[in-house]
Amino acid sequence: MSQLLLGQTLGFIDNPWLTPAEDAVRHIRHGAVLIDGGRILEVGAADALKAAHPQASITDHGSALIMAGFVDSHAHFPQTAIIASWGKRLIDWLNTYTFPEESRFGDSAYAAKVAETYLDLNLSNGITTACAFCTIHPESVDAYFEASQKRGLRMLGGKVMMDRNAPDSLRDTAQSGYDESKALLQKWHGQTRLSYTITPRFAPTSTPAQLEATGALWAEHPDCLMQTHLSEQHEELAWVKELFPDQADYLAVYEHFGLLGPGAVMGHSIYLSDREWDALRDAGASIAHCPTSNAFIGSGLFHATRSHALGIRTGLATDVGGGSSFSMLRTMASAYEIGQLRGDALHPAQLLYMATVGSAEALHIGDKVGNLEAGKEADIVVLDLASTPVIRQRVAKAESLWEALFPTLMLGDDRAIEAVYIAGKRHIS
Numbered sequence: 001m002s003q004l005l006l007g008q009t010l011g012f013i014d015n016p017w018l019t020p021a022e023d024a025v026r027h028i029r030h031g032a033v034l035i036d037g038g039r040i041l042e043v044g045a046a047d048a049l050k051a052a053h054p055q056a057s058i059t060d061h062g063s064a065l066i067m068a069g070f071v072d073s074h075a076h077f078p079q080t081a082i083i084a085s086w087g088k089r090l091i092d093w094l095n096t097y098t099f100p101e102e103s104r105f106g107d108s109a110y111a112a113k114v115a116e117t118y119l120d121l122n123l124s125n126g127i128t129t130a131c132a133f134c135t136i137h138p139e140s141v142d143a144y145f146e147a148s149q150k151r152g153l154r155m156l157g158g159k160v161m162m163d164r165n166a167p168d169s170l171r172d173t174a175q176s177g178y179d180e181s182k183a184l185l186q187k188w189h190g191q192t193r194l195s196y197t198i199t200p201r202f203a204p205t206s207t208p209a210q211l212e213a214t215g216a217l218w219a220e221h222p223d224c225l226m227q228t229h230l231s232e233q234h235e236e237l238a239w240v241k242e243l244f245p246d247q248a249d250y251l252a253v254y255e256h257f258g259l260l261g262p263g264a265v266m267g268h269s270i271y272l273s274d275r276e277w278d279a280l281r282d283a284g285a286s287i288a289h290c291p292t293s294n295a296f297i298g299s300g301l302f303h304a305t306r307s308h309a310l311g312i313r314t315g316l317a318t319d320v321g322g323g324s325s326f327s328m329l330r331t332m333a334s335a336y337e338i339g340q341l342r343g344d345a346l347h348p349a350q351l352l353y354m355a356t357v358g359s360a361e362a363l364h365i366g367d368k369v370g371n372l373e374a375g376k377e378a379d380i381v382v383l384d385l386a387s388t389p390v391i392r393q394r395v396a397k398a399e400s401l402w403e404a405l406f407p408t409l410m411l412g413d414d415r416a417i418e419a420v421y422i423a424g425k426r427h428i429s
């Protein structure tokens with residue numbers, strides 16, 4: 001049976017990084033979304049859609065904003081329990097908090113428990129799709145995809161591969177990393193709404209032999225994405241130089257092993273040379289911008305404007321648990337602040353675009369999710385634009401959509417998430 005959601009609707013008809021915001025969005029103040037069979041059939045004026053579909057069930061969200069669910073283009077589900085751990089730079093942070101926690105994920109019961117918590121937190125924050133790193137343990141991948149499948153979610157992820165510079169309990173080998181990844185890929189890729197993502201953690205934790213095997217695996221399965229980390233902190237860059245002295249720069253390491261291509265999703269990508277920017281663009285690779293993480297771990301200021309100007313598919317990402325929040329609203333606020341520190345005042349339409357269409361395109365699922373328009377899967381978030389006293393008093397005098405929306409982007413959190421729909425079904429948390 002078809003259903004109509006009523007409220008303000010917001011979708012993108014163009015890219016606000018390339019077109020003025022007013023021309024890039026379709027906003028209907030008294031709008032409606034017609035859904036059937038898990039898909040959006042139409043977005044239009046409420047009166048017209050109600051008249052045309054008198055048999056549809058109606059859910060009225062009043063003046064709340066109906067838009068595409070948020071898409072998190074880079075996260076680590078096994079780091080849920082260590083989010084917001086104090087102090088340290090990246091390498092220390094990995095050794096002190098991350099690796100001990102990730103060591104626990106060979107235990108299927110523990111992995112399942114954290115996967116449930118992770119997805120519940122995502123959904124309470126309006127994140128309907130994410131691309132996550134699991135751990136080296138196949139059990140962690142099974143737990144992640146089983147929990148995702150149970151909720152009917154479109155999710156991406158994969159087994160981390162690392163065979164050096166990590167504790168014994170967290171190392172695979174070039175061969176076992178390849179074999180296990182291949183088996184998991186064959187088990188999960190394309191099942192229901194799930195996609196397997198080939199996942200070498202980052203250059204310092206893989207031997208050349210492992211990177212080579214990973215490149216071979218990707219060449220055999222080019223329909224899968226490949227995700228990793230690139231150029232996040234100065235110490236990491238120096239380490240990569242020391243480990244791979246023959247390569248011209250950090251990106252060249254991935255290029256050398258066949259790990260640069262249109263399906264590559266590079267987390268962070270803060271300290272890129274002109275050559276690396278151009279090589280990413282030429283390869284058609286994607287970047288996941290992780291602003292709360294880059295601030296929290298003290299990594300640096302990603303150049304979002306340059307990335308978009310080059311035409312690089314650029315998504316927004318929580319990078320939980322180096323990132324300090326599950327909220328895509330907090331993540332947009334952080335992206336705004338990082339823009340300000342670079343001298344770029346990002347428009348709210350640009351922030352929302354990165355959190356939805358941008359991330360979906362970065363993950364090559366822009367034809368399926370990430371926008372409120374006919375034909376897309378009905379993964380939807382409904383935002384209350386007056387969710388707290390401070391936001392309420394701030395928006396009381398708003399005279400435009402952007403004035404009404406910006407306070408929620410800067411000050412909002414999970415209290416602003418009025419409803420979430422997964423393939424047209426309302427999620428009850």
Ligand code: GUN
Pocket residue numbers: 076090094098201202229232293319322323
């Ligand atoms: N680089 C390699 N692994 C990680 C990780 O887990 N988090 C972050 N932020 N950076 C990384």
Ligand code: ZN
Pocket residue numbers: 074075076229267319322
């Ligand atoms: Zn990461």
